Amino acid sequence: MEVFVEQGELMQQGADLPSNVECRRLCVDREQWLQTVQTLSSSAARLLSLWGADDRDRDGCFRIYAAWLLPASVLVLEHPIDDGGLGAATAPSYPGLARFFPSARRMQRALHDLLGVVAEEQERDERGWLRHGGWPDNLYPLRRDADGHQSYPVVSAAYPFVTVQGDGVHEIAVGPVHAGTIEPGHFRFSVVGEKMLRLEERLGYTHKGVARRFQELTQLEGHRLAARLSGDSAVAFSWAYCAALESVTTTPCPGRATLLRALALEHERMANHLGDIGAIGNDAGFAFGFTQFSRLKEDLLRANRSVFGARYLMDYVLPGGVAADLPQNAHSTLLNVYRDLEAGVLAMRAIYGEHAGLRDRLHETGRLGREIAEQMGALGLPARASGVACDLRADHPWAPYDKLLQKLSDKAPLWPITHPDGDVAARVQVRFDELLQCLELCRVLLEEISSPALSGPAQRSVQAALPAAAPYRLGMGLIEGWRGPVMVALETGTDGAIRRCHAHDSSWQNWPLLEYAILGNIVPDFPLINKSFNLSYSGQDG
Amino acid sequence: MIDVLTRMLRTGVLTEPGAGPEDSAPTAEILHNSLYGLLGRALSIRHVDAGSCNGCELEIAALHNPYYNLEGRGVHFVASPRHADLLLVTGPVSVNMEEALKRTYDAAPDPKLVIALGDCASCGGVFGQNYASRGAIANVIPVHLTIPGCPPDPVTILTGILKAVRTIRLTA
Ligand code: SF4
Numbered sequence: 001m002e003v004f005v006e007q008g009e010l011m012q013q014g015a016d017l018p019s020n021v022e023c024r025r026l027c028v029d030r031e032q033w034l035q036t037v038q039t040l041s042s043s044a045a046r047l048l049s050l051w052g053a054d055d056r057d058r059d060g061c062f063r064i065y066a067a068w069l070l071p072a073s074v075l076v077l078e079h080p081i082d083d084g085g086l087g088a089a090t091a092p093s094y095p096g097l098a099r100f101f102p103s104a105r106r107m108q109r110a111l112h113d114l115l116g117v118v119a120e121e122q123e124r125d126e127r128g129w130l131r132h133g134g135w136p137d138n139l140y141p142l143r144r145d146a147d148g149h150q151s152y153p154v155v156s157a158a159y160p161f162v163t164v165q166g167d168g169v170h171e172i173a174v175g176p177v178h179a180g181t182i183e184p185g186h187f188r189f190s191v192v193g194e195k196m197l198r199l200e201e202r203l204g205y206t207h208k209g210v211a212r213r214f215q216e217l218t219q220l221e222g223h224r225l226a227a228r229l230s231g232d233s234a235v236a237f238s239w240a241y242c243a244a245l246e247s248v249t250t251t252p253c254p255g256r257a258t259l260l261r262a263l264a265l266e267h268e269r270m271a272n273h274l275g276d277i278g279a280i281g282n283d284a285g286f287a288f289g290f291t292q293f294s295r296l297k298e299d300l301l302r303a304n305r306s307v308f309g310a311r312y313l314m315d316y317v318l319p320g321g322v323a324a325d326l327p328q329n330a331h332s333t334l335l336n337v338y339r340d341l342e343a344g345v346l347a348m349r350a351i352y353g354e355h356a357g358l359r360d361r362l363h364e365t366g367r368l369g370r371e372i373a374e375q376m377g378a379l380g381l382p383a384r385a386s387g388v389a390c391d392l393r394a395d396h397p398w399a400p401y402d403k404l405l406q407k408l409s410d411k412a413p414l415w416p417i418t419h420p421d422g423d424v425a426a427r428v429q430v431r432f433d434e435l436l437q438c439l440e441l442c443r444v445l446l447e448e449i450s451s452p453a454l455s456g457p458a459q460r461s462v463q464a465a466l467p468a469a470a471p472y473r474l475g476m477g478l479i480e481g482w483r484g485p486v487m488v489a490l491e492t493g494t495d496g497a498i499r500r501c502h503a504h505d506s507s508w509q510n511w512p513l514l515e516y517a518i519l520g521n522i523v524p525d526f527p528l529i530n531k532s533f534n535l536s537y538s539g540q541d542g
Numbered sequence: 543m544i545d546v547l548t549r550m551l552r553t554g555v556l557t558e559p560g561a562g563p564e565d566s567a568p569t570a571e572i573l574h575n576s577l578y579g580l581l582g583r584a585l586s587i588r589h590v591d592a593g594s595c596n597g598c599e600l601e602i603a604a605l606h607n608p609y610y611n612l613e614g615r616g617v618h619f620v621a622s623p624r625h626a627d628l629l630l631v632t633g634p635v636s637v638n639m640e641e642a643l644k645r646t647y648d649a650a651p652d653p654k655l656v657i658a659l660g661d662c663a664s665c666g667g668v669f670g671q672n673y674a675s676r677g678a679i680a681n682v683i684p685v686h687l688t689i690p691g692c693p694p695d696p697v698t699i700l701t702g703i704l705k706a707v708r709t710i711r712l713t714a
Pocket of ligand 1: 228594596597598632633634661663667691692
């Protein structure tokens, strides 16, 4: 196939993949996989996710999938690997991506842990990523003949970290239980004095076997698990899941419900940004910032409870729509909340900008240059704060964002919001700007929700019934959560079952960036830098 | 600086007299007095995430906001289990966190209280048990009290903490 030259031509190939965004699926053999990956690496494509499935029960193959974000669409490559017959001596393998897309490295390790399929790399990292000795070496939980239900005793094995040698170099090991109220993970620092020479992350501690768990749920239950992959991104993940299922069943979500989902998603973004800016202030010794922002966040959560019925929207987005419409007085309640939030955020932005002590701590700290961000395939907020303009709401707008862009007034900057500096201050600034943009957007959404066009009895519906999905269909949901893109690839099984569901958080791409951002900084600044990224553990560990 | 001071004055004191509007919610005074009566000092809590989705953590963090003002009520979150009276544990126990959870439990001085916070911690929640998840906290370490909810809101957490301290005497 010599056609694999131009990206435009690439997109001519293959078939449409049901999704809430423009998406194509291309089935390739080994040669084509190699060629295509190479072509993609010399284009503007960014790796979105890598996953696999055991289809030996159907056609004797394992399948490897990889998804890329292209400028105007998403491309999913599908590569079947014949397992060489039962009991084959060598593990099935595929050409690795890490040479071209460094962010694939950990995904490949995780894929091996779960499915036992090896990525061919010149220097393959053979250490387990999700596998920490909690189940037998020969058990690959996503293989259909594996017993994923059993409990096994933990057999801890050594995990050799890369060591740095030199005069006065020593290591600091932190975690998995951290000193604050945060998720577990392990950080190994190599330091000289207080200067950090190297950081190596070891994650996977919160791996709960969700991919396997999905397969025990029905399609109409999966959104509940999706919402709980990362509690701070419940709306993003449950929406991505529902978008995938609705695409597969070609069920359009009612217009009103689509707007309500966007409203909930923007509330989620605001709540997290408010919390983060306060917590970053706190880590920089500015407790006043924490007090103010944690108050603003609480105000928003209370508003959530009064209009959405819960502070955290774990069960708001459902297949076919949302759990409930807004109550009667929601509009005025929300407009008041937005007004107060805006006043608070503007006042605090001025204070954060002028406070000498804070500026001293935030500027030039934890810098991630644009070049590295691009090379490493950064996504979402950290990418934007390093000057990389990427935001699915602008680049791959899905309903209702496709219509909203032009409705935003001049007051709110258009997506995506970027900052050239790449330091902690830039990540704070992007959050401030996004908050103000969110507020504007929420007002527009409220206006749309109450427009006469949506007030007829037929338009008031917030939930559509889903027809039964045909088996063995793949669908894709892609949502810009507050951290960055959140993806769910869902394959239907027979009788409403989930055959395979892969969820991906952009933290996969962004955790390795933290290892760069800390270089040359001092140990006491690590919490601050880490907080400014605020990446997900649970969302990544799965 | 003027801006900061002005904003402080304008914001005023937000801490609510009760932890929330519900009758059953402990008032600041009751919580404070109960703790003081029982312990004669502040209650030290060590939070342990044993594999949660981070939702429960967000509500624990909310306890520090000025409305609930937990620290002002004689409850103190500490960085080491060795300083803790109570372990507040979230999540289903992931297999990868099992050993760390057990070690944290062992490191806390006796007598120690353990609260399993959230549906997952109480019963395994939506994740249940499998090759990677041990389910409820009680499957791994002894638990004195469970606080259900997904995630439980700050008032529920506060009420639960008080209940645990009241019903189980920490002082020998
Ligand atoms: S109870 Fe709910 S919020 Fe808490 S860890 Fe479990 S899923 Fe997350």
